[in-house]
Amino acid sequence: MIWKLSLTGIKSRFKDYLVLFSGLVISSTIFYMFLSLALNPAFLRKNMSFSISITQYIFIFGAILLGIITVAYVNFANNFLLSMRKKDYGTYLMLGAKSRKIGNLIFSETLITGFLSTIVGILLGILVSHVVTDMLLNLIQIKISSYSSFVFNAVLYTVLFYIAIFFLAAIFNRIKLTKTPVIKLLKEEQSPVTITKKKFLRIVFAILGIGLLATGYSLLLKKDIDLKIIVASFFTITFGSYFFFKASLGMAIDFLRLRHQILYKKLHSFTLGQLKFRIEEYTQILAAISIFFALALGAITVGMRFESYKNQYASTTYYDAVVQKETVKTTRLLKEIKGKTTTRYNFKETSKVLYFNQSSFKKTPLVNLVFDEKAVSSQSDAIEHMKTVKLTAKKNEIAQMTQLLQEFLQTDKKIQFVSNSEYQKLTGKVKQVQLIRTKDMRANYSNLKELNEEQTDSSQGLAPLRPVAYQMVIGLVSGFEFMGFFLGVAFLAMLASTLMFKVLTGAKKDQIRYQMLSKLGFRDKQIKGAINQEVGILFFLPAVLGLCHVLFGLKLFERIVIKPYQDFWIPFTIFLLLYLIYYFATIKLYQSIALKKVK
Template sequence: MIWKLALNGLQRNRRDYLILFTGMIISVAVFYMFLTMALNKEFITQNSVINHIQLVFAVGAALLSIITFFYLFYTNSFLLSLRKKEFGLYELIGAKKHQLKRVFLIETLTLTAFALAAGFVLGIAFSRMVSVLLMNQLNVEFTEFKAVYLSAVFWTVAYFLLASLVASAINSAKLAKASIINLLQAAVQNDFIPEKPKKAAWLPILLGFAFLSIGYASLFFMEILRFVGLFAAPVMTTLGTYLLFCSLLPVIIRKWKSRNRANLKGINAFTLSQLSFRLNDLKWVLATIAMLIALSAGAIAGGFAFKNNAVTFIDEERLYDATLYNPGTAEEEILKSLPLAEELSYHFKMNDQFIYYAEEELLAAPPLIVDWIDYQQKRPTPLPEKLEIDEAGYSILPDEWMTALETINPAFATTRTARIVPLETFEKTGGEEISIVLARTDKFQNYVPEWQELDRLQLSAFEQLPVGFDPAVDELPSKYAQFKRQYAFASGTFFMGFFLGLAFLTMLASILMFKILSGAGNDIRRYDSLRKLGVCQERLSASLSKEILIVFLFPAVLGLLHVLVGMRIFTFVMNDPYYRLWVSLLIFLAIYGGYYFFTVYLYRKLVLPKA
């Protein structure tokens, strides 16, 4: 009998479960994909570049697990609230509390099992897609990658089953404490909205604006406030959002209703009354949706910005795209095939103490350097005729020329003291003479395959240099090697942000959609009454669309405002935090708008009387 009641409950409430089912599927898929990239040991050990992004996907899985738990808890609680009257009837005819808890638990675990099955299929597709995109972006071939990874499957199943059990247990405990009378009267609503706001109602509105202003100011001046801003911005912004939705939203609807020109047009009075009637039930949800919109759109935007920052940062830190030691014919042929903006050639010799450079060669073609005071590119000024002498009797080079020698010779710059000597002295100095070629183009990222091939050719050259280089362990001190590390980390951050944003968007939209559709039963008689009074189907449909649009619009506007201001939080760690923000906004509008139109479609089918 318990199983029969549970299955009947699933069948009877399949529409509500299906709406929330979509959010859980996306959550399972993304969670599994993150774990596959973070736990795949053979994949990580065989591909050194993945070591840099393993932590990114682990952090993404942790963040998603937190949000998903609250999503499961909220949806589980709300489903229970809709079925309290049903459970009360079961108890009235003799069912025990522990039997009702078992029915609810079976329904929850059945839904979770179906979500896991569908989520694994989608998660495997996500994992395969991300691995292919990473290979293409990094121009590498991954080995030992497994889209179906048993460890990730196990932990995904364990987490979602545990989260569902905990959420079900907490809500079942509330069910057990409720009396039969409370359960039977759970569907009775009394949303009283006062005609005139009390004077004290303006205090939370002012506090909401004050908290939101402090939060926005903390975000805007994040580079100055640093740790204080990191704490103040999310706390104050969240408090301000909830206060404004709980206090200002009723005032806006009330003022709108008081305007006769708007209120008396068509059936706007009915539409606004619908909003007012439902306002107390919606305001907390809308505030939560606004914060989730900020998190989801911000996660996607942050991913784009981090990925772009990897390219711009490497160009600022390493001005020359290639540094070649003793280049051979193969390296020279690749350089000839590139549209070089500059190519410089130098030589050096070294012994146990010093690295020697020819002064005439350096002065004839000084390299570009970055002035770390004003961050401008320039050439070092000519060397003074007389250099300062240190306590050991050696010449002290100016800071600009120390930076220039680090640019010319990154592999040996910190191993020995540099000495710039006249060409005649340089030629008489003993030791092997090593040549260096610096080359740069206008766009480093446009020629990644060429830089990769030059690094491969340089491996044999480095094995001959007295630098203790082990190709099995060490990486070349090249711009491409540094770029590969940073770009791999940035790419992992991009995919983490994108899929976190996708999961958040799906969950928040399904919550809002479910919340709206759950009130359809009470609206059927109202729309039916209007139809009997002679209101045409088109006006009823337009009123319904407008009502749902306002509900969707309020959290979207404030949430996107949070994103526009909130991206300032990254100003002190990246060059352009607003890079391709419009793409993130379009993705959000496409998903959020799709849920709006689907909600309107389902609501019309449920509420509007048939013509």
Template structure:
């Protein structure tokens, strides 16, 4: 009981020292609960069955990711606890001098670990339970549901999972503490404050050469990710490895020659306390090269994941609105041989006439899609261009191009809100919305690429592809179809009959009711695609990616900031005597605090600066690889990511500064 009381007393006395540790644990517990309780929230009751399935998939993926997240948080807790143990070595030495055994000290630490665990779990779970209610509203908004009323929901499953995961983590910490104390010797504990980390001086010239090589390595990898046409999966792995090594040697070399360069500018080096600050930074970077590399890479992943995930969702939702201008599409293929259906046009026209007024509005458009063996992808793009495409591969070069009459397309464009085309006799136009193919087709159109059909040659009506499509899709995937003058199209080329229609409905509820009737009309011959189906499934998958990005990104950001904060607080505690020496030689408090602020700022923002440079090229690579899903970047996602970075990373920076300022005052 006495040892437990001592643990409680120590916790009260050191509460301010443990503040960042507590904040990190509380945030970790809260976030863990929020993202693992989504399937229990009220949102599940107001969403459609297909969206419910998407959320169930999302919850399963988040549960799998939670295992990975728990390892990250576990490493963070052990790492943070290691710093706290180091700070208290002299205290433990005093305990042993007074006759206390290592087992008793271990029990004190065990008591403190239990207290920290219980308090952080309790506060974190309360924060998570209330935070989950706000997350519920966000899920409804992202998945397009409507809540009739609010109901407070508690997830016992997420509650138990959170307690179990964090209990295991703290059990590991307790074992780590016992092992650490068992290895300690009294003389080392009592002299711990006087021991300095061994700093090996490096050859400045060698470090400068390594710096140039590291910068060249990173430059090469930046170039490669911005030109991924010839890359394969194995190349991407080597790029990541080379980037990690380049980052490591960048920090390693900076620690060897940066101070030497600064010392050459005597006017700057000897101003205020710059000499003290630079030597402190030199020592820290020199002894934390690996940690700085890991933190930098974690920040890089955080920025890419957050900006990419948020940007993808924002633009995907916007794109879904553009790509679903009608309520429903139907298609019937004419086929060939045994599967020939010569009455395909009549099937759709009869269907529409029968259901018009009851199911469909009067603004429907029916059109015919044609194909000719004379006009293939290899013919319009050219064989050389086709093979150079790199990122785009087809199973057959002889795949026929779709052909549409200009009058049919203009009627559909009027319904879809797209620009109408003018295609004079003897010309053709290409309608395309897939950026990868636009880059291939546009140079050919500008050069005046001709096509030949039935002995007649056609020249481009436009010097570039015209934006548009006929079939609704979840993303820009129309690789292009040919629009010809009506008289140039032969009826024997018929391939598919297509219908775009809107429901006879004025509200969302009515559209959902009509959707069930329209879906029931689908058969093996009659293909059916609807706006509601595309938005629910594809929008749900986009939202899933966004939630996973936010979950992973915030955990990585908290971990990076906490590692830096705990290291800096530990350094401030170790350097209290140095700051007291500055006071004795005449430095005032304002000068000391300014020096402290500068060194913490450099220590925090150096890895962030490198991570931001990495992120510019990382986001470029992501944008290129996901080009068909729309433009990934957006000002909204960049601002949201910046807000999260400033809020969490900046918050840890300020907490670290004020905590360090308090520590150096209490000498």
């Protein structure tokens, strides 16, 4: 009978459970995807061009971060569900149910909810990971081979992690509800809210919050940043956010309430009053959301900026391909490459030496790219400051030209530059090397890559060519791009849901207040407008502060990514649109709860 009543209660709040369920499914899906990549050695060895251990660390690190946020998410969501079910559980106890039975019911409900969401998340992860990975890696031009979307160890660790979280949550729920008096379970929504009225403390907290934020931001603006500064800035910004929301917003609301032209317009008096007593209750959650908002947006932004490495590292070399062997395939590929410029050098080969005509380099210099040390101001922008050097086989250029030609020709033979008359007298097999450069290397990348593979002797190493550098850096940045994007999406889904749960927790308590407004003659449209304003403020205040955290926090990544602020509007717009979806969903759910008796 109790199970039947419980299922009826869950069914009546299906929309609320669906919000929790969807957030958990997104979390477990992405968690599984990260582990499936980290624990899939065959895929990593064949598709990533850098050490498998480093790649594993990237995705394991992402899974750990996701796990930390998931713990916080489950905690807030669990509190929300408890607040909704307390009256139901109190009713069961009033009807004669034993507290032990209710405790077991609570334990089972929590564990089953977590288990089902985890299983659905894993199944969804198995189904979509292959498609999503294929789409993403096609964008970064990596071909998938030996990739299996089902990885047993990833399934096992995902189940163990999420079941462990919900097992602890289930124990907490059982202890908390079985020790709560029945009268409190039935009447908790009628409990008064305590508001701090000590103005001196609020002023101190406001100064402390602004001071800590300013200190944290100033630390991030330093040129020389080390681990101590990063840790110090994190703690100052975190506690600064807490004190800011604890005091500054309350003072701002008091200031607005003194402005009669604002206070008595529409339902502003009611909205400011609602916010007045909610700010105390929301201090911790708003501060946490602002920090995690910054982490989520920062993860997507930094992940997208790793794309810049592809072109930047490719620009450290000048030529795109070297052709020595004329084959049918080579001829076909050369015809398909568009916008190319070809430089040809003839040479004579003996058993130990390659002889080049020095005069041919005067007509068509060999081009090399080198770092412009005078232009480089920091380690972060060294790649951007390259200068073109034209080599004509002068004495001071011989060593540089020799090294380049040996790498292009993949030979250890000695190279000599001789005059035209000496070259004509030499005996030896006449050969030719073609150096190819295109206007758009990325557009011709597949053909250039195939051409270089056709011409390259893998046992001799890699030549300094743009597609080679591009191919090498693809493996490095792909892991960070993948992790940053999906980590940001997972953070957003869970954190926006967390704030949604917190806002909806008070919806039941607000029913009587909105019922009173309706009886006073206010129209539904006006009441809904007040709800939109109140929820909007609670949603976008941490978003604004979180955006400030991101704008200063991106300074940390100047040594990791190139121009972290470039095209910032793209991830910000995507992120804001997703955030708005959660905002409108919260409004609809809030209205369905708070205005239920008004309609």
